[in-house]
Amino acid sequence: MLEIKDLHVKFHTRDREAVAGVTLTIHDGEILGLVGESGSGKTVTAMSVAGLLPRRQCDYRGEVLLDGQDLLHADRDFLRTVQGKKIGVVFQQPMNAMDPLIRVGEQVGEVLRIHTDMSPEERRRASLEAMDAVELDDPEAVYRKYPHELSGGMLQRAMIAAAIVIRPSLLLLDEPTTALDVTIQAQILELLKKLNAESGVSMMFISHNLNVVRKLCTHVAVMQRGLLVEEGSTADVFYHPQHEYTRHLIDAIPRRRKYQ
């Protein structure tokens, strides 16, 4: 469903290409983990898919095909019909990603207001359903809250609800658990797994944490300095890493050790 072909992105302010020829495919229902250290180009890759590249500030070439249609060079009007509707995005910092002055419920239903002609009451009901699906306790109460009144974990659930409320075919998750503490992180991962199993939504999950990726993803792609160094099913990459960089990353996962 999503094909990235030879994607290059170079920001005017940098010498090196942020993304230097990435080719990737995500099939229906797959969860692809995009792994790499900061500056490896994983977020820029995701932004190219989400239509969030600051086009005036960078050079870009290649193709980003969603169901066969190129997004990378698409005009903004077309892009807007895809953003939010076919591609939902969840960002790293839920506190900042929410508009502080608008009630959480309204933000969850924002995509419905933009992309459908549902009535306010229908939107409200759909939003509450989505908030229920992401296991927010008491959606009615959360609906009326402002972002600053919720915890980071609850906000991230609300952000996920906002991304799935319209049932997009692809979810882009840019380090969605990095800002959360470990127990909440585990809950969010379970939730994403459940959503994927129930609705078959494809996901691109960006993380620098291999452990998290191993738990969640069906496929893994490893990036280093703008290049894709390794790609394959999660099992293959973890048990038979081909590239030295991948081996380093795997070795860096903290493990429980037995004391002798």
Add this chain to the structure above:
Amino acid sequence: MKSMLRRVLMLLATMLIVSFLTYAAFELISGDPAEAMLGTQATPARVEALRKELGLDAPFLVRYARWLLGFFSGNLGVSYSYKLPVAELIAPKLAVTLWMCLISFIIISVISLPLGVLSYQSAVGRFGWLHTTLNQFFMAVPPFFTGILISWGCGVILRFFTPGDFPDLHADPAGALRYLFFAAVCIAIPRVAMMLRMMRSTVISEMEKDYVQTAISRGNDRQGVLVGHVLKNSLVPAITMLGQTMAEIVAGGIVVEQVFGIPGLGRLLVASIANRDYPTVQAVVVILAFWVVFAGMAADLVNQCIDPRLRLGGES
């Protein structure tokens, strides 16, 4: 509720301090109301008698306490130079100044809030430099100068109003308001430029924030992002600044009242200071202090309606 109470107490305290400082200031500068009233030809005995009559022979603190007591019992005293109760003297002039400031405030808000958001696009574009230059120019133009230009252009040449001939607010409200409108424009011009500049930088910094990315990723168009999200977020600093503006236009009004010959508070204040007319000066100063604190309070209240994070101890 508690914060409201604190606000009101602060308002009272500010008025007290300002009135005391004004009283103290007259202690420090030379000049005497009795001398000012009687002129230079008066005999010292005559001046001394008048001083006694006015209660000026009492020590400074006693006089201030007397004034304060009068103030709280609703008696502002009698103007030395106009021989009128101060309340009666001030009321019509206060009305004129309030109207002028109100019109000016409306002009500033109505122009700069929407234009500030719109100007974001032109400001970051190719003509940003033109924008900045015009902005600097209008900010630097002193109101008395634009006042003279407007009096000449709109008054003498185009005859929209007759400079120097201010119609009575009660007898000819429409004429008076039209006259005040031109003075209000004068006060508004540098303020609008300042507000625009501030709005633009606020919008630019808001556009960098993460929630804007979220809004774009949901398929909002430019207008959806600007009006749906950025405008509301930019409003809080804008309202704070409008509050300050509301206070400052009264000060700016003093000069403009002189240029246009408008019988408002500003002119009264200047004349009363020259005549050492203590009761009148005190009353005007307290009104101005009230106005300044009140403007800040009003801005805070409006901001609390906009930004839930500013509502302390509210619902939860």
